[in-house]
Amino acid sequence: MGTLAVTRALVSNTNPTEAQFDTMRTDLLNFFNAASMNQNNIATGGMTYASLASPVANNVTIKWTSSHATIQYVSADPKLKIQNTQGDIIWAHRTGSTITEFLSLRSSDGAIEVWGQMTINESVGNQTVGLQWLLSRYRKPRLLYSTDDIITVESNGPNSDESLIMMRDRLCKIVDTTCSLAVDANGETSGDTGAAVSGRAAAIARTANRWYYIYAVRVQYGDDNGGTYAILVAHTTSPETSNIATLNTAFGTGEWVYMGVIRNGYNDGVNTNIIVPFVYDECGYLRFTQGTSAGQPAGVTMATATDTSNLSYDLVIGNAAAATIPPVATRVIFGGHRESHGFELHYREIASLENHFITSGCYHVTELSTLAPVVYMEVPLLSGYRVVVVIGNVSTTKRITVFGLLDHYL
């Protein structure tokens, strides 16, 4: 506290001199004007905020005792800085002396503590669920087989018939969960108008015996371009790292998420342009559930013949022909079949002609006409390898299929 002390040189019964009054006047002026007066000369609790100059000037620190807590507008950046050099900063509800924390900035490490739920991206994306739900319950929805032309996607939200997909920067709802290879997608390409539709990507035709990679793509054009919707789009380009740039061009950078691969056509010479029924599981395994003929392995035919020779399929990784395997797989389950006889299913390195894996179809010599073994083997997807049905020398029908695969990119 500054101290006002006025010099009193007056003498009783004597007229005060001008100099004496000047001294008192100077004392008074010095007190008020030379900064000796401070806040301690103000009555505690006696001053209203209105008494303080408003607004608070740039770079002036509003400080609390000991200067631990401060509020300051820093004009250089500019930023409003709320600081506590000793403890937490808390936004709270107070009843009496009880403080209930709602939001805290933890002093020990600067972390944000949220005492209720936290919601992010309220101005972008779908708001059906909050952050905790996403962290605890969200999983990418599986693709589901529907018909020869159509796949759908499972409901994975808290509400029925609601499929949510976490894009790169927001949650989106799949606005059209029916994806048909018979129709063109709408809403993912510049110039699209009208309602969003799931389907084939722009300029991608439906071709017999090909793999189609399904992407969830944010609707960016047309009626449903509100930032909260996505559609399913079928494309012939796989999600391998080398294709990211191509997919960014097709769908917009970061506006797509890979959902899985489907197969159009059994490659059996008959059912070549229909979707092969499948099941995707949460571990990334794709398994085909139907085959070409009863008693033969399920899945997509890679090779078949009826003769006295061994049946071979040399692995082709890609999507440029009918008998190919998609590169998203790390492991492939091959099915092998021979009619009415035993056989062995070999996974053979072509260069050395040595087998790196064998599994066998059991048979019994007295039951040749009634047993038709079907076996499966799961092997790594490698180029330079061959799958062989080894039969001996009796002419029979044989088949090699891709029964399933482990999709590495899910």
Next chain:
Amino acid sequence: MSVTLTKNYGDLTLLFVSDIHGMWTELETKVNTTGLDSTDVASGWATWAMVTLEKDTDYTMGLTSSGIVRFYSTDNTFVFAHDTNAKITYFKINGTEVAQVDTSANFKVKKDVFFYNRSTVYGLSYLIGYEKPVLVYLTSTTIQVEQNTNTAHRTLIVFPSGPIAVTEDISATHKFRKLVTSATANGYSTSHTGAADSGMKSGVTLTANTWYFVYAVIVRGGDDVGNNYIMVADSVNPTPGNWSTLDTSYGSGGWVYLGMFRYGHGGAQTTTMVPFIQDHQGWLTFTGRAASGNFFGIRVASTTISSTSYTTLETFTAANSGDAAPANVSIIKGTIRPVGDGDSDFHGAIRITDGSDVTLWELPSFGSNLSDNEAHGWEFKLPNVGLKLKGRRGVNASEDWDVTAYISAVLDEWV
């Protein structure tokens, strides 16, 4: 202003010294003892710069359901609160709400949330869809971590302390994203100096038929300290009992397990990295073999079975080396390859039992083979809990049965 001073003099009275002294005393008492208050000064008279707000005092805004700001000296908390009745607190920039704390303590943010002590490029939304990158086998001495972002040569890894993205074209360098087993890792310790590099942990050397565990580790020392990470191959597996050891090596929250590799096929080629494919589901699938006549992976058994009683080929007990998979493996996928010595009439049976020799699975005898001196083969998947693989020769077989068994893939539950 309403400072008042007692006036005891007038035009027709004498001015006494005591009159003047009285006024000064009143003024001194006012400013020195009682203190001025708002009614004594004009609105806006004082500036905030001269004010220090008292601790443990409410500074209120509004009269009903008022907001308060208070510094509590007991626990040094700086509190912004709504008093008595909870109300929404808004955070605005340029007059636009960017976040709010509602009356149920929910924190609602209009945009994304970023972790500013780490990568500021990838927000919380991105991390929800994040997938930890896998290891990629390059050569018998090098592995890399895959690109898992839209940006070329960039890999994002989420650490307990936040996300870190590193961009490095590994065709030219090996520093962050490529590990060379001939290099000693540098930068994972606070005592390290110089440029960071991925490699083997100091003191860990490659030993035949041993598993090595690869961690992404935040660079804590040397030239690249900060928001960078390297890959370190360690002999310590990532099971929870080892976390304190890993914390000591790499800092608490400074490491993330990426996967493992196997050095040595077992049998032949015991000192080379076994080629592999690691997938996001946790499977480590071997794609190379030791030598001609072997199947994929690690040979864990090679026995000539001449007895018609079951012989134990392998007991799968978790270990970081030898004919075993480490404790972070939950399922072993393998193959069995029985071979005759040239005649056609060899056969036998394979059995899997638990540790007490109770049979869990059995494949009975086969007939003769179909291909020239090739054999049958079976696939098995076993939990890595001490199960046994057994085999016996067929009772009527004319020759012994040479059986080898391989680990062709493992499910790494900590990936």
